[in-house]
Amino acid sequence: MISERRQLLRGLGSAALFAATPALAQREAPQGRYPDPAVEVLDPSFNRYRLALAAVERLATGFRWSEGPVWFGDQRCLIWSDIPNNRLMRWHEGDGRVDVFREPANNPNGNTRDRQGRLITCEHLTRRVTRTELDGRITVLADSFDGKKLNSPNDVVVKSDGSIWFTDPPFGVLGFYEGEMAQPELPTNIYRIDGTSGQVTLASGDVGRPNGLAFSPDERILYVVEAAASPRVIRAFDVGEGGRLSNNRIFFQCKDGETPDGFRLDVDGNLWCGWGMGTPELDGVRVINKDGVPIGHIHLPERCANVTFGGRHRNRLFMPASRSLYSLYVNTQGIAYG
Numbered sequence: 001m002i003s004e005r006r007q008l009l010r011g012l013g014s015a016a017l018f019a020a021t022p023a024l025a026q027r028e029a030p031q032g033r034y035p036d037p038a039v040e041v042l043d044p045s046f047n048r049y050r051l052a053l054a055a056v057e058r059l060a061t062g063f064r065w066s067e068g069p070v071w072f073g074d075q076r077c078l079i080w081s082d083i084p085n086n087r088l089m090r091w092h093e094g095d096g097r098v099d100v101f102r103e104p105a106n107n108p109n110g111n112t113r114d115r116q117g118r119l120i121t122c123e124h125l126t127r128r129v130t131r132t133e134l135d136g137r138i139t140v141l142a143d144s145f146d147g148k149k150l151n152s153p154n155d156v157v158v159k160s161d162g163s164i165w166f167t168d169p170p171f172g173v174l175g176f177y178e179g180e181m182a183q184p185e186l187p188t189n190i191y192r193i194d195g196t197s198g199q200v201t202l203a204s205g206d207v208g209r210p211n212g213l214a215f216s217p218d219e220r221i222l223y224v225v226e227a228a229a230s231p232r233v234i235r236a237f238d239v240g241e242g243g244r245l246s247n248n249r250i251f252f253q254c255k256d257g258e259t260p261d262g263f264r265l266d267v268d269g270n271l272w273c274g275w276g277m278g279t280p281e282l283d284g285v286r287v288i289n290k291d292g293v294p295i296g297h298i299h300l301p302e303r304c305a306n307v308t309f310g311g312r313h314r315n316r317l318f319m320p321a322s323r324s325l326y327s328l329y330v331n332t333q334g335i336a337y338g
Contacts, residue, residue: 032055034055035050035052035053036328038055038056038284038298039055039328042287042295042296045289046287048331049287049296049331050296050330051330051331054328054329056299056300056327057327058325058326059324059326060325061323061324063082063085063089063323063325064083064084065083065084065305066080066082066305066320066324067080067081067083067110067306068080068122068155068262068305068320069307069308069319069320070111070113070119070308071308071311073312076094077090077091077092078093078310078325079101079119080318080320080325081108081111081121081320083109084178086105087101087102087104088100088103088121089101093311105121105123106123106126106128107123107172107178108122108124109122109152109153110122110153110166110167110306112156112337112338113158114337115158115160115162117134118131118133118134119132120132120156120158120164122152122156124153124171124172127143127149127150127153127172127173128142128150129142129143129150129153129156129164129166141164141193142166145189145200145202148185148186149185149186151168151170151173151185151186151188152168152171153167154168154211155167155212155213157213157215158337158338159243160219160337162196163192163195163243164192164195165191165213166191166213167190167210167211167213167224168188168210169188169210169227170184170188170209188208188210188228189202189210190203190213190224201243203243204245206248207224207228207248208226208227209227209228210224210225210227211226211227212224212260212262213225214263214265215335217265217267217335220239221239222245223235223265223271225262225263231256231259233251233253234250234271234288235248235249235250236248236249236250237249251292258275259275259277259282261273261275261304262305262306262307264306264307264338265338266330266333266335267332267334267335270332272286272287272307272309272334273285273306274303275297275304276303277303280301281299283299283300283301283302284300284319285297285298285300285304285307300319300326302323303321303322304319304321304322306320307320308334308338309334309335309338310334311329314333314334315332317329317330
């Protein structure tokens with residue numbers, strides 16, 4: 001099985017660069033056979049989420065570092081960040097085209113949509129969180145706290161009350177590849193932007209270098225990756241009235257080489273996590289159930305940063321992974337708005 005999987009992943013590497021032949025790259029058929037050996041069952045409970053006649057597809061390649069996918073169902077497109085190339089990319093479901101949505105884009109990282117369908121983006125270069133209005137204007141939602149500049153907003157999610165939650169590690173100010181080098185002015189915090197007043201408040205200062213974050217389906221739990229921990233951990237908070245966080249705890253303890261980045265949840269409360277960085281066997285997406293048990297793994301030939309669900313029924317998992325964009329149909333649905 002392992003050798004078959006590796007052969008499959010090598011086959012995925014043959015797709016043409018999107019810049020050279022965009023339509024061809026997008027319409028490439030899945031490689032290998034059904035069921036796809038790249039989709040590994042770690043626990044029998046994962047079988048219900050695996051489609052026997054669906055396989056990993058590489059939709060496009062030719063980027064530098066892909067992150068922050070967000071699905072626009074009304075436009076049938078996916079937008080994601082190519083951080084070092086300072087641009088937002090867009091993949092069109094209808095014909096498989098890939099084009100540039102915005103360039104320059106201030107070294108964007110995490111993206112999501114608010115409850116009015118507007119794009120929310122974390123920007124490394126400007127050290128801010130912005131909203132793209134429906135007419136294309138850009139509104140700054142947060143660029144400082146307590147009179148000091150943010151570090152480099154990383155990932156973002158919107159709650160049903162309209163509040164916007166984002167993490168602020170220092171990755172964008174540590175060098176000139178994903179932003180510009182600067183001295184951090186604030187600790188690495190998690191922030192909340194009130195959906196009515198727009199006020200920025202400190203949600204938690206207890207997570208070292210917080211990275212990916214997402215709510216449980218009922219929004220009673222906030223999950224956050226702690227990147228400062230070695231190995232990394234995924235933490236969980238109980239969410240109370242007014243967004244008050246409590247009961248900070250370790251939800252999942254990674255092993256050496258396991259490096260979660262961003263993630264999204266399905267309707268059953270499973271976390272679908274960008275994974276890898278240690279060895280090629282770990283690259284891809286790790287699925288962890290709500291009890292903290294790894295139940296499945298989607299093997300990719302590149303390290304996956306984070307994911308989102310999209311398509312007409314939110315049952316297509318989109319996986320930006322290093323230099324490429326991949327997808328896989330699964331037998332579940334992502335929760336609305338991630």
